[in-house]
Amino acid sequence: MSRNETLYPPGSTVPAVDRRGASENVAARSAAALDAQAMTQMAHWTSGVSPISLALAWTDWALHLASSPGSQARLARRAVEQGMRWTQDCTKAVLPVATPQPSAPADNPFDEMLDDDSRFSAPEWHNWPWRALATANIVNEKWWQEASSLRGMQDHSRHQMHFYGRQLLDLASPSNWLWSNPQALQAAWRSGGQTLVRGMGMALDEWRQQKGLPALRSNDAKLGVGRGLAMTEGEVVLRNNLIELIQYRPSTPEVQAEPVLIIPSCIMKYYILDLSPHNSMVRWLVAQGHTVHIVSWRNPDENDALLGMDDYVRDGVLAALDFIHSRDHEAVHLVGYCLGGTFAAIAAAALAGGDAVLSTHDAQNPESPLASLSLLAAEVDYTEPGDMGVLIDEAQVRLLEDLMASKGFLTGKQMAASFQFLNSRDLVWSNQTKRWLLGEQDLPNDLMLWNADVTRLPALMHSQYLRGCYLNNDLAEGRYLYEGHPISLRDIRTPVLAVGTVKDHVARWRSVYKVHRLVSGEVSFALTNGGHNAGIVSEPGRPRRHYHWLHSPAHQTWRTPDEWLAQAPRFEGSWWPAWSQWLGEQGSGRKVAARTPLHDPALGAAPGQYVRVCYGD
Incomplete structure (x- = not known):
């Protein structure tokens, strides 16, 4: 029996050996192996995200939207209303500002939007034309939050559509790009372009490290x-x-x-x-x-x-x-x-x-x-896993199982990438903006170094965990x-x-x-x-x-x-x-004499040997 077959728990899609003829069983196993190989290749192309899961969520959303003319009209009206407010705010920002009158309206809601968003809270984002780019991104996100939640949709599909739409909007944020980021442009101007040179060096080193090559810039980190x-x-x-x-x-x-x-x-x-x-x-x-x-x-x-x-x-x-x-x-x-x-x-x-x-x-x-x-x-x-639930459904677990079966484990980088993906605005885009565009490199601290010290997960344990806890909630339901x-x-x-x-x-x-x-x-x-x-x-x-x-x-x-x-x-x-x-x-409230552990040369002292084992994948 191959490792692929033994990795899958009951309820998975790999055909088991049954009482059919031997040739049919061989054919079933061959088909399953070919399917697993295809899914493994798909995982490499999609960075571990199941396109089947995403397609099912999009179909759920698209069919409900197509069959809901009232919702279409409501969303169109909301888009027009928000577009008009955005246009008015842009007009006020680009025209000369008159002396404010005592009867002037209260705080501009667009100012509050910028101040509440860590990407655009710097004063430079309040000026034209950067203000228009930033507020457009925020307004689009607010509109998508409504558009991705249609009556009748599966909760999982609703969550996925909102999450992935927000990821795309975060990717398109003007703070991520040099020519639309006033902070990056000002820093480059004041430094004579040195911030961009440092940023390019950091980006190159990160690429080299991803490929298993040594960094070109020296790392003076003494922590470990x-x-x-x-x-x-x-x-x-x-x-x-x-x-x-x-x-x-x-x-x-x-x-x-x-x-x-x-x-x-x-x-x-x-x-x-x-x-x-x-x-x-x-x-x-x-x-x-x-x-x-x-x-x-x-x-x-x-x-x-x-x-x-x-x-x-x-x-x-x-x-x-x-x-x-x-x-x-x-x-x-x-x-x-x-x-x-x-x-x-x-x-x-x-x-x-x-x-x-x-x-x-x-x-x-x-x-x-x-x-x-x-x-x-x-x-x-695990009935309400939050954002982790976006990445876990039958199609996604099947893809991960096939990916793990080819190696025997889930790599630490794959696990770390999943956690980063859940909070990509803070853990990916904001950090990259700071490093690549502003040329600012955080001094390594204890939490950063620990976070980079990733671990693997065995294929069977991870599959059992995802199915038994996230998909079936067996532990809470008394079925574990x-x-x-x-x-x-x-x-x-x-x-x-x-x-x-x-x-x-x-x-x-x-x-x-x-x-x-x-x-x-x-x-x-x-x-x-x-x-x-x-x-x-x-x-x-x-x-x-x-x-x-x-x-x-x-x-x-x-x-x-x-x-x-x-x-x-x-x-x-x-x-x-x-x-x-x-x-x-x-x-019990009792005190006893302090227990001092004995040193065993065969075992060694803290922090031990296992914690030092690292892999390059």
Whole structure:
């Protein structure tokens, strides 16, 4: 049996071997292989975006528009109205400005549009003719937001049409092009063209790096893993084929009795939670008197194509939990971030339902090995995935499966490109404008370097994750199978803390909030400002940070997310201190002598070996 056949879970489109004649089975497999090869080529041509998915969305929109004369008239009227207002604003901008009278109208809405858009907030964009170009782009986006949402359309099609239309408008933004960007033109004039020379050099270096060639410009960045990043002292105390488990050295003479185990996402390197010393979550937790462990996932290669979700839960979460629990004989605070939170929730449900047991399990005294469960920007219900849902449907998953089957994994660059695509205005176009047109190069910082340190995903695990969670929502619906047995989040009675972030494009906070109605125990929910990373890595002392926090006991009646937000008090500063206090409240309150990890030369010290594995793809 080929690897292509074994990669696809039930429900996929690859024909299985059946009771037909051998020649028919051979023909079916040959046809499937040819289809997969065609889809792989298509993925290369379309940068991993399924044209089938996009065509289905466009057809849904076009047919509904064609059969809706009232909507056509409404959209045409809106286009004329907005066009007239835009023309009036352009006329006022180009004609000499008269002295304003006391009875003059209030603020111009077009001024507000420019000020609210980070691309056009600079004063230069308020002048003719740049103002006309910028406001036209904004007005077109507002019109498309209405035009892409027609009555009767599938929600997924509506979301796709709005998203891809906005991407095209972002691409056409006048801020992206030299001759229509007044900031770039002025900078070039004042510098005698040096900004453009520097920008061309940066663009050339980026192209060379994409092709695997060395950059022509020197890079003085001194930051790296073990050099300013991932600097918290610790030891690797466990290594298997999938993870290294790091235990950090204590900095207090006594620690909380219950240790902490952090499961980061395998989509990213673990040191997002151990960046520079000033914003390292693990270093801060250690300073608060916690025994902290973190999982460092191995960066997979082509030999790991058949690693599945069960492997990541069993050999990742449960193996680390078993090691800590059997050594310390204490309940453990289990913490999961992003996809690591999904793994942690699966492990907690399997333990609670008896579908997974630790080596210390005692049938006569079946106490939970978990003191608490913290889910940081982690989804367990995927019915409202936000912008991530744009990139996930049956056609898109099939294309990704065929693409992964040819290599055995999804490359780190492909994964990073997906996240950039979701927020291309800020992560792609604005950055390119700053570098290429203005000649400004950001000094490498810890978050930028971590973000560039991408990881792969095994083909089978990624396919199971997309189908089981995003497409079928099996985990929330009680259909998820762990090692062949269905598990239910309702079995989780351990206290839960869920953290959402306001600007998260990956795990929308209203989606994260749904854990309230899925588990049986009490839930505390925190909503912090910032995005998927900055909202979580939000150390005390960082300016302009705030969060909402509200506890819901197990018998709490349902509150919608908006009701919760209206009732949850707001606190200034980082949410970390409140979390540390919550961890202490869920434990026994006992203090024990600090646990110092022993150095094993065969395993080595933190940050370990797995985090250093990088690939050029």
